[in-house]
Amino acid sequence: MVVIFWAMSGANRGWTKTSVPHTVKDPVTELDGVVYVNKFVPGVDFLGAGLLISGLIAAVSLALQRKK
Amino acid sequence: MKKHAFLMTCFGFCLAATAGQQTFDFKDPKGVNNVIFKTDAPLESINGTATGVSGNVAFDPADPGSIKGKIVVDAATLHVPNPMMKEHLQGAMWLDVAKFPTITFEAISAAKAKTAENVTTADLTGTMTIKGVAKKITVPVKLTYLADKLKDRVPNLKGDLLVLRGTFTVKRSDFGINQGKGEDKVADEIELTLSLAGQSPR
Numbered sequence: 001m002v003v004i005f006w007a008m009s010g011a012n013r014g015w016t017k018t019s020v021p022h023t024v025k026d027p028v029t030e031l032d033g034v035v036y037v038n039k040f041v042p043g044v045d046f047l048g049a050g051l052l053i054s055g056l057i058a059a060v061s062l063a064l065q066r067k068k
Numbered sequence: 069m070k071k072h073a074f075l076m077t078c079f080g081f082c083l084a085a086t087a088g089q090q091t092f093d094f095k096d097p098k099g100v101n102n103v104i105f106k107t108d109a110p111l112e113s114i115n116g117t118a119t120g121v122s123g124n125v126a127f128d129p130a131d132p133g134s135i136k137g138k139i140v141v142d143a144a145t146l147h148v149p150n151p152m153m154k155e156h157l158q159g160a161m162w163l164d165v166a167k168f169p170t171i172t173f174e175a176i177s178a179a180k181a182k183t184a185e186n187v188t189t190a191d192l193t194g195t196m197t198i199k200g201v202a203k204k205i206t207v208p209v210k211l212t213y214l215a216d217k218l219k220d221r222v223p224n225l226k227g228d229l230l231v232l233r234g235t236f237t238v239k240r241s242d243f244g245i246n247q248g249k250g251e252d253k254v255a256d257e258i259e260l261t262l263s264l265a266g267q268s269p270r
Contacts, residue, residue, distance in 0.1 A: 014112075017149035021117065026100045028221045029214070029231045029265040033100035034117045036147060043150075 002050030006042050016043035088128040092230040092266030094139060095122040097222060101264045103141055109255040114153065118171075120145030125175070125266055127230050129213045132188035133181035139232075139264065141171040161246055163199055172197045173207070186213045192234075198243040209234040209262070218267050227269035234262045 006012075019036040026033055094101060101121040107114045120142025127135050143165040148154050158165040175194035182189050188211040196205045210233045218227035237257050241247045246254075 015150040015153065018151050019147070019149050021115075021149070024100070026098065026221075026265070028217055029100065029212075029229060031100050031231060031233075031263045031265055033098075033263070034102050034104065034119070036117075036149070041149075 002047060002054060006047045006050070009040075009042050012041050012043045014043050016046045017041040088130045089126050089134070090128070090228060090230075090268040092125045092127055092137075092228075092268045093122075094125065094232075094264055094266040096265055096267075098265075104261040104263070105146075106259040106261075107255040107257070108259075109251060109253050112253045114148060114254065116146055116148035116154075116157070118142070118146045121264055123172075125230065125232070127211070127213070129186075129215070129228075132183050132211060132213075133178045133190060135178050135190070135192065135211070136175055138172060138174040139262075143169055143171050163245065168199045170197075173205075179206075186215070187211070188213070196238065196243075198238070199245055201243040203242050205236070205238065207234050207236045218269060221265075222267070225267075225269050227267060230266045230268070232262060232264040232266070236260055 018038065018040055020039045020041060022035050022037055024033045024035055025031070099119065101119065103118045103121065105114075105116050105118070118141050121139065122142070123137060123139040125135065125137030125139070127137075143163055144158065146154075146157060146163065146165070148157060156162060160167070173194055173196050175192045177193050178190040179193065180189075180191045190209055190211065191206050192209050193204065193206045195202050197203075212231040212233075214229040214231065216226070217229045218225050221229065237259050239256050240254070240258055241256050
């Protein structure tokens with residue numbers, strides 16, 4: 001699930017972002033202005049943490065099953 | 069009477085000498101002005117933007133080489149898309165924004181000024197101050213003078229615009245920014261790109 005979510009969000013190989021830049025051209029000066037829009041883009045840190053948590057849950061559930 | 073006439077003549081000469089010079093205010097009401105910074109280290113590439121730009125520049129369209137002025141960037145407006153990275157960037161170890169709230173460049177002279185129509189290219193020499201450390205640097209810039217264009221940007225306001233563009237590199241080690249540390253993630257050389265417009269209302 002974590003890998004699918006990460007891949008569907010653009011497979012960002014950098015750190016997780018909470019905003020993304022958009023360029024807006026000023027018609028008079030022709031300067032490119034930068035506007036940041038709030039958007040969650042999971043990065044490799046999110047992917048790693050998600051995989052680690054998934055692994056821990058799997059290990060705990062396996063250990064509990066064996067105890068039974 | 070002679071003394072009075074002499075003073076009037078001197079005043080006339082002074083007025084004539086500064087008649088073409090205009091002061092452009094770089095606090096942009098449209099919020100377009102920005103400085104983009106980029107570092108490309110072996111492990112990480114970081115791009116960010118600062119939008120809190122202000123300052124005044126004196127510019128004479130008839131003598132572009134006489135340009136002088138100061139651009140001020142509010143360090144608290146430095147933004148990167150990762151919130152933890154932004155916290156580190158503005159923190160005491162890196163830019164220490166709480167203690168050093170502004171980054172400034174004060175142009176004192178221009179060289180190699182070449183003008184074609186309303187566009188001037190020049191090398192501006194001035195003092196760059198980052199994290200309280202001042203260093204003399206030379207910055208290649210492109211200036212575009214847009215006469216009577218202010219009304220197209222700000223309705224009901226007549227005047228001129230001055231667009232300033234430039235890309236140059238500074239070394240963070242020159243300004244004592246976490247010197248010699250973390251260069252695998254944040255390169256020593258930081259590329260800065262200026263996209264600024266100033267207005268001179270009449």
